[in-house]
Amino acid sequence: MDRSLRFYCEVLGLELLRRSAKGGAGLASAVLKVGVQEINMFSDPAFAPGRPGDNPAGIDHFCLEVESATIDDLVGALRQAGVEIAKGPVQRRDGASLFVSDPDGCRVELIVKK
DSSP: OHHHHIIIIIITOOEEEEEEEETTTTEEEEEEEETTEEEEEEEOTTOOOSSTTSOTTSSSEEEEEOOOSOHHHHHHHHHHTTOOEEEEEEEETTEEEEEEEOTTSOEEEEEEEO
């Protein structure tokens, strides 16, 4: 959870609304603010993905619109934070985007709108 919160809050700039831990088993949850929406994150140390190479999250990716002057500014900020860019930037009809992976391997598309 700490690793994920550093990525989403410190690197991507999402706001931590609340966080909780349940007992000593390492179960934890957090709620992050994304614009007027929220993302609920859960951590369970007993979680075991299927076969090696499987997508542990069960999703391909999700997309966040970020406030950045340009895609080049976003690339620079990510590199400065030590985040590897997995793909892109690529031009979209409504802006430019790139892909990164969060600490658990979930792909996150970041888009800078025109």
